[in-house]
Amino acid sequence: MIRTVHALSRSPGLRAAAPLSRALSSGKTLDVRSPSTGELLQTVPSVTAAGARDAVRAAAAAQSAMAAMLPAEREAALLRLAAALEARSEELALTMAREAGKPLREARGEVAYSLGFFRWFAGEARRNYGRTIPTTHVDRRLWTIRQPVGLCALISPWNFPLAMLARKLAPAIAAGCASVMKPAEDTPLTALILAEEAARCGIPPDAASLLVCSRDDVAEVGEVLATDPAVKKLSFTGSTAVGKQLASWASGTVKRVSLELGGNAPAVVFRDADIGKAAAAIVASRFRNSGQTCVCTNRVLVDASVAGQLTDAMAELIDGLVIGDAADERTDVGPLVNERAAASAASFQQQALDAGARPVVGGRGRVSAAGGVRRVGDAPTAEFDPDDGTTFFEPVLLVGASPGMRCVAEESFAPILPVTTFDVEAEAVELANHASAGLAAYAFTRDLGRALRMSEALEFGMVGVNEAVISTEVAPFGGIKESGTGREGAAEGIDEYTEVKYVAVGGV
Structure with a gap:
């Protein structure tokens, strides 16, 4: 639905996406900049609410053709899309690194993770079963069928610019739903590549369209997608506050809503845990994408008797992390996504330091990566320049953290790792569950009984035991409490895009 203008960046490996099905011209454009360097990467057309309404009408007109596709045709389209994206995997990873600040090695992993959803739901397209119900009368037959819910609005965040759209678009296609996709304002370039290939994969024209809009217009565009009666389902991944607003708007038309919102994941480490493995898992989880993931460890709760041992092990690992340009192969920790994120991180850290x-x-907070990559434990290569357009923030391990600190009570979405101690299991459970969010939690123990108790007692939609990177296309992803509703991935993922119809036939 959106056509990009020519790339303005002189950086190699980043090119303009080819034109998509048609343009929605508002006369506005959106500049996409690198948080690693501050450079302008590309300028793309930006739509307003009027363009969003046009996109909804076009996609709604494509819904009947989308629903009419045979399951085998949807499967084939998804497999073609996966193959096309795989052929552009390095381009996708480099684009992601440049616009999102995601380290290149992580970006490659995200591409592979995303392809898994297209391939998984290709199979689910053939397994979208109803069921036969034993009859209550001798002359009556009862059964159910699953049908597409209808046109879907898919709103994705900047921290996983390909994967979050893949988790939504793949089941939508598999179920026979047309879609309007809206990527985050910071990261539209990755989504443009996806939309370009989706338009070529064999689904009807306008059945997988893309809306790019600026921050000035995002609220109005979101309101259109949430309130238009032609949209039958809204799927959103992002902040809890925005999710609540979208759900409120969507209630006016009683449309299906799936929300994957914020988290505040605790990692609970018991005295019988393998401390080395726990430290490695927590550090890998916390500092993925510079701490900007909804399921990464946000706070550590550790038995006081092994707190020093765990802290030393984590400190050694953090000390060796490499900060630098996300497009550099050596980088472990890239920049935060934008200036607002960097300012927020500084606020979280300062409040914790002020509180003890x-x-x-x-x-050291805001740092510069000028002069190349560096380890956390090394001195900065240059003083931070607030005008250079970069948003690097040094990873930090904080001890003496308490439940009242913002970095413990709230999701910081930054490379900040606070450590709190506990004495008994019941206290650990209480501290872990003392949060309005309930997305993911982690427990480290070699006691089987304790592992089972924690998996049941932790009030979170997903629990990892002795693991802290647990997302996969074959398992349901989602949270409870204020972390949202619905599930993505696995067999449950396609259910979110279908309606169950009950059929009763009499006079048999």
Whole structure:
């Protein structure tokens, strides 16, 4: 639905996406900049609410053709889309690294993760079963069928610019739903590549369209997608506050809503845990994408008797993390996505320090990566320049954290890792569950009984035991409490895009 203008960046490996099905011209454009360098990567057309309404009408007109596709045709389309994206995997990863600040190695992993959803739901297109119900009368037959819910609005965040759309678009296609996709304003370039290939994969024209809009217009565009009666389902991944607003708007037309919102994941480490493995898992989880993932460890709760041992092990690992340009192969920790994120991280850290937390490693806050990559434990290569357009923030490990600190009570979405101690299991459970969010939680123990108790007692939609990176296309992803509703991935993922119809036939 959106056609990009020519790339303005001189950086190699980043090119303009080819034109899509048609353009929605508002006369506005959106500049996409690199948080690693501050450079302008590309300028793309930006739509307003009027363009969103046009896109909804076009996609609604494509719904009947989308629903008429045979399951085998949907499967074939998804497999073609996966193959096309795989052929552009390095381009996708580099685009993601440049516009989102995601380290290149992580970006490659996200591409592979995303392809799994298209391939998984290709199979689910053939397994979208109804069921036969034993009859209540001798002359009556009862059964159910699953049908597409209808046109879907898919709104995705910047931290996983390909994967979050893949988790939504793949089941929508598999179920026979047309879609209007809206990527985040910071990261439209990755989504443009996806939309370009989706338009070529064999689904009807306008059945997988894309809306790119600026921050000035995002609220009005979101309101159109949430309130238009032609949209039958809204799927949103992002902040809890925005999710609540969208759900409120969507209630006016009683449309299906799926929300994957914020988290505040605890990692609970017991005295019988393998401390080395726990430290490695927590550090890998916390500092993925510079701490900007909804399921990454946001706070550590550790048995006081092994707190020093765990802290030392984590500090050694954090000390060796490499900060630098996300497009550099050596980088472990890239920049935060934009200036607002960097300012927020600084606020979280300063509040914790003012409240008595102490940095064990890191703690210098905003830093510069000028001059190349560097380890956290090394001195900065240059003083931070607030005008250089970069948004690097040094990873920090904080001890002496308490439940009242913002970095413990709230999701910081930053490379900040606070550590709190506990004495008994019941206290650990209480501290872990003392949060309005309930997306993911992690527990580390070699006691089987404790592992089972924690998996049941933790009030979260997903629990990892002795694992802290648990997302996969074959398992349901989602949270409870204020972390949202619905599930993505697995067999449950396609259910979110279908309606169950009950059929009763009499006079048999």
